């Protein structure tokens with residue numbers, strides 16, 4: 001009998017990148033592969049909804065007063081101000097997933113990543129995604145065509161600071177060829193799921209049974 005998955009505590013797979021490097025695209029690809037059984041943590045944010053976004057699926061779009069109430073009552077696992085808006089991760093859905101042995105996927109910035117690493121050092125697996133060039137980063141933000149020119153400039157101005165945080169992460173990858181970047185993410189997820197400390201309980205039972213044979 002293979003090891004029982006439900007005995008493990010889940011992983012928190014965190015993707016961060018400067019705006020436009022492709023973390024939303026890679027997140028979508030990970031979620032589309034149902035066999036991976038990843039669940040996206042849906043953040044709350046005070047930023048305006050983009051036309052392509054659906055409330056409750058991509059984010060929960062809330063007013064600043066509501067954000068402050070959630071933050072002050074400890075409902076957020078982490079939170080940060082990014083590009084002038086507030087973002088945060090509701091704590092309870094994540095705790096429930098991890099307790100069920102299921103893995104959560106976070107698309108959060110470097111400030112939030114630091115907070116999660118401190119609070120969940122065992123569960124957090126962090127990946128920083130770099131663009132192939134600054135020129136391509138700008139081109140992607142312009143091609144995405146969802147933000148105003150001012151918003152794009154603001155995001156590009158923040159990109160250098162964000163990129164300088166790459167050393168805080170467990171893994172770094174360059175999203176040049178999308179499929180290659182996705183394959184790298186799959187390799188990271190697969191290896192992290194196989195790490196011995198994450199499987200100790202279930203493997204111990206399996207080994208006991210193995211050794212009891214004949």
Ligand SMILES: Nc1nc2c(ncn2[C@@H]2O[C@H](COP(=O)(O)OP(=O)(O)O)[C@@H](O)[C@H]2O)c(=O)[nH]1
Nearest residue numbers: 019020043079080082087088089107108109112
């Ligand atoms: N700390 C933190 N950052 C978040 C959260 N949700 C999103 N972000 C980050 O906020 C930044 C802006 O995200 P978004 O407004 O969707 O713009 P995009 O990066 O251009 O797609 C990105 O770096 C996200 O990773 C969150 O719950 N907490």
Ligand SMILES: Nc1ncnc2c1ncn2[C@@H]1O[C@H](COP(=O)(O)OP(=O)(O)O)[C@@H](O)[C@H]1O
Nearest residue numbers: 019020021022023024025140144175176177178
């Ligand atoms: N490897 C890639 N090659 C070309 N375009 C890409 C690649 N990855 C993402 N894109 C495109 O770049 C734009 C920004 O990607 P997105 O995933 O929204 O970035 P982020 O979530 O990091 O802001 C989107 O239009 C997306 O389709």
